[in-house]
Every structure is written in structure tokens, then in C-alpha cells.
Amino acid sequence: MHAKQSYEKQNVLVFGEVLFDYFEDNSSVLGGAPFNVAWHLQQFGLNPTMITRIGEDALGDLVQAAWGESAMEKTGLQLDHLHPTGRVQVTVNQGEPSYQILPDQAYDFIELPDLHRGESYSLLYHGSLALRNSRSRETLEKIAKNTQLPIFLDINLRTPWWQASQIANMLKRAAWVKLNREELFFIANAGFENAVNRPADSVGSDLSNKDAMDQQIEFFMACYPCQLLIVTLGKEGAIAVNSQGQRWQIAPQSNLEVVDTVGAGDAFASVMIIGQLMNWPVELALHRAQSFASAIVNIRGALIKEKSVYQCYLKQWDLQ
Numbered sequence: 001m002h003a004k005q006s007y008e009k010q011n012v013l014v015f016g017e018v019l020f021d022y023f024e025d026n027s028s029v030l031g032g033a034p035f036n037v038a039w040h041l042q043q044f045g046l047n048p049t050m051i052t053r054i055g056e057d058a059l060g061d062l063v064q065a066a067w068g069e070s071a072m073e074k075t076g077l078q079l080d081h082l083h084p085t086g087r088v089q090v091t092v093n094q095g096e097p098s099y100q101i102l103p104d105q106a107y108d109f110i111e112l113p114d115l116h117r118g119e120s121y122s123l124l125y126h127g128s129l130a131l132r133n134s135r136s137r138e139t140l141e142k143i144a145k146n147t148q149l150p151i152f153l154d155i156n157l158r159t160p161w162w163q164a165s166q167i168a169n170m171l172k173r174a175a176w177v178k179l180n181r182e183e184l185f186f187i188a189n190a191g192f193e194n195a196v197n198r199p200a201d202s203v204g205s206d207l208s209n210k211d212a213m214d215q216q217i218e219f220f221m222a223c224y225p226c227q228l229l230i231v232t233l234g235k236e237g238a239i240a241v242n243s244q245g246q247r248w249q250i251a252p253q254s255n256l257e258v259v260d261t262v263g264a265g266d267a268f269a270s271v272m273i274i275g276q277l278m279n280w281p282v283e284l285a286l287h288r289a290q291s292f293a294s295a296i297v298n299i300r301g302a303l304i305k306e307k308s309v310y311q312c313y314l315k316q317w318d319l320q
Contacts, residue, residue, distance in 0.1 A: 010277045011121045013076075013149065014038040014050040015140055016130035017107035019086025020059055030066050030303065032086060032107070033127045033156055033266045039303055040270035040292075042072045043310040045319070046277075049121070051076035051113050051143070052130075053106040059085035060106075069305075076113045080106040101129070101158050108133035112142055122277055124149040125269075128170060132161040144173065152276070154269050155179035157186055171224040176276060178230040178269050181213065188216035217241055228282065230272060232265050237290060240282050250286040252294050263303065267296040278319075288317060 016034030023029075038050040050072060054060040056079050063085060067077060086107050089100040107130050124147060131137040144151065153174035155167065167187070171177060179187070213231075220229060221241060231239045237251035268289045275285025292313060295304065304310070 010046050012038075012041055012046060012048045012273065012277075013115075013121050013124045013143070013147065014041070014048050015110070015124065015126040015143065016052060017086050017105070017127070018050070018052045018054060018063055019088055019105065019107065020062075021088050021090045023090050023092070030063065031088075031263060033154055033263075033269075034125065034130070036263050036266035036303060037125055037154070037270045037273070038072060039070055040267060040310075041273065042070050043304070043307060044270070044274060044314065045310075046274070047073075049073060049076050049115065051078075051110060051139075053078040053080050053083075053108075053110045053136075055079075055083055055085040055106045056081045057085055059087070075115060078106075078111060078113070080109060083109055099158055101161060104133075108136055110136040110139050112139050121147060121149055123152055123175075123273070125152045125154065125273060127154045127156045128162060128167060129156045129158055131166065131170070137166070150175040152176045152269070152273055153178070154265070155183050155187075157183050168224075171226070174224070174226050176228045176230070176272070177224070177226045178232065178265070178272065180232045180265065181234070184213065184216050184220065184231050188219050221245075228276075230268075232268060238268065238286060240286055242282065246282075248283045248286055250283075250290045252290055264293045264296045268293040288313075 014034050014037055017032040018030070018035035019032040020028045021031045032052075034050065034052065038048040041048040054063045054077070060079065064077070067074060083104055083106040086105040087102050091098045091100075110130065124144060126140060131140060151174045153170055153176065155170075155177065157167070157179075171187075217229065217231065217239070221243070225243055227243050229241045231241075233239065235252065237249065240248045271289035271292045272285055274280075275282075275288065280288070295309065
């Protein structure tokens with residue numbers, strides 16, 4: 001009973017994009033990394049407040065309907081009559097998605113929200129895509145300054161919508177950072193090396209080499225000494241390293257059926273956030289995050305709408 005009470009008290013601020021992913025067969029699913037994370041946190045029984053912006057259009061109406069279905073509060077949901085609800089074209093090749101992201105979407109123009117006065121939040125989650133525009137970037141800066149919350153940063157490097165200097169600034173203030181193998185590679189080898197007096201070629205430039213990855217992790221933690229770095233490795237699982245140099249690794253089941261991997265990292269992040277809030281040991285959080293991410297790759301898109309699935313995990317985790 002005590003675990004459930006402390007769990008339900010957790011409020012999380014989630015900042016960033018909500019959009020529709022359009023696939024090659026012209027089907028579409030609602031998504032956006034921050035929205036996916038907020039959705040999962042809500043279904044897991046937390047109380048996320050998502051700060052985002054959508055257009056006053058047909059897609060925006062669909063977002064609002066889904067918002068109501070999720071039962072998330074609408075404090076941070078903003079309407080924009082000038083810019084459209086976000087859209088992304090997704091191409092899946094051998095199970096791995098690539099993204100064509102449109103410019104000047106409503107989530108690029110997020111304004112400072114009127115949050116509930118006196119509300120207590122545990123952490124601030126945001127990605128990097130919605131910060132490509134100065135308007136949303138300045139809004140997040142104000143929120144971070146006003147709340148002084150610890151930050152869970154989920155890096156999403158989508159070419160051409162990122163700059164090394166902006167990503168470096170995000171990394172410097174993050175308590176927890178999640179990124180994938182390729183993003184770790186870019187941070188170590190694509191201009192980020194200027195953060196310390198160390199040449200890029202000293203951290204390894206082979207994307208598939210394990211020793212090079214170890215060097216890149218060491219380099220990252222020297223530049224950006226966060227509390228916990230999480231590197232997702234696709235079908236190979238994930239690695240986590242804390243500020244004391246402790247390291248953990250988890251891999252999914254070898255016979256896992258994969259429909260597509262869209263949203264798998266967001267599912268992983270949502271459970272790692274729960275782990276941080278509940279003070280789970282890192283290894284336990286990784287196992288639980290990997291288990292939930294494995295459920296996501298077995299469906300089309302990033303969201304699970306059957307509440308019974310979440311209830312099953314909560315029961316397994318003794319949070320029911």
C-alpha cells in the first residue's frame with residue numbers, strides 16, 4: 001500500500017512535440033517522442049502535464065480526442081491558428097524507421113503555459129526535436145529556470161534539425177540522458193568534442209566497434225557528467241553508466257517478434273523515468289524498461305491503448 005501511495009504522488013512535466021507519423025501505405029499513427037512518453041506515464045498511473053502545441057485543424061481535433069481518451073490534463077495543451085499540427089513521414093527499412101520531418105509545425109511555437117500554482121513536480125522530461133525553433137527553445141529555457149527541476153533529456157537527432165552547440169547546452173544541464181548508439185557516435189565525433197580539450201579521433205570513429213563505443217561513453221561522461229547515461233542499442237538492448245562509472249547492460253529476448261521499432265525508445269524512457277522516481281536499482285529499471293519496449297516493437301506504432309497491458313506491468317512491478 002505504501003508503494004502505491006508514494007507512486008501516485010509523482011507529477012512529471014513533459015515538454016515537446018505531438019505529431020502524426022505517416023507511413024508508406026498512407027496509414028498514420030499519433031506520436032512524437034514526448035507525447036508517447038506522456039501517454040505511457042499516464043497509463044502507468046502517474047500524472048504527467050504535457051506542454052505542447054497543435055494546430056486548429058483536423059489533425060489537431062484528433063489529438064484532442066486522443067488526449068481525452070488518455071485522461072491527461074490539458075493545462076499544457078495549446079492551440080495555434082497559424083501553424084499546423086505536426087506531421088512526419090516515416091519509412092521503415094528492415095524494421096528500422098527513418099523520418100522526413102516538416103518545418104514550421106505548431107510544436108515549434110510552444111508558449112509559456114499557465115501551470116497550476118503550487119503544483120509540485122518531480123522532474124522535467126524533454127527531447128531535442130521541438131527545440132529546433134527558437135520560440136519553443138526559449139519557452140523551455142524559462143520553464144527550466146522557473147521550476148529548477150532535474151531534467152531527463154531524450155536526445156533525438158533528426159537531420160537537418162539539430163545543431164551541435166544547442167545539443168551541448170541541453171546535455172550540460174541534464175541529470176539523466178537517453179540516446180541511441182548512433183547519437184552517441186555523433187556527439188563524440190561531430191563537433192561536440194569542442195566541449196573539452198580533446199581531439200575527436202581519440203574517442204573512436206567506428207560505429208560498430210565495442211571498444212570505440214566504450215571510449216565514446218567515457219568521452220561523453222567527461223564532457224557531460226550526468227547522473228545516468230542510457231545508450232539504447234536496438235536489438236542488442238541497452239547500456240547504462242552512472243557518474244561513478246558503474247555500468248549495466250540488458251538485452252531483449254533473442255526470439256522477439258518485431259513489427260516495427262517506432263516508439264520503442266520512448267517506451268523505454270517512460271519506464272526509466274518511473275525507475276528514477278521510485279528509486280529502483282538501475283539494473284532492475286533496465287530490465288523493466290526493456291520488457292515494456294519489447295511489447296511496443298510487437299505492435300504497429302508507438303502507443304498501446306489497452307489499459308489491461310499497463311495494469312499487468314504494474315502488478316508485476318508491485319505498483320498495483
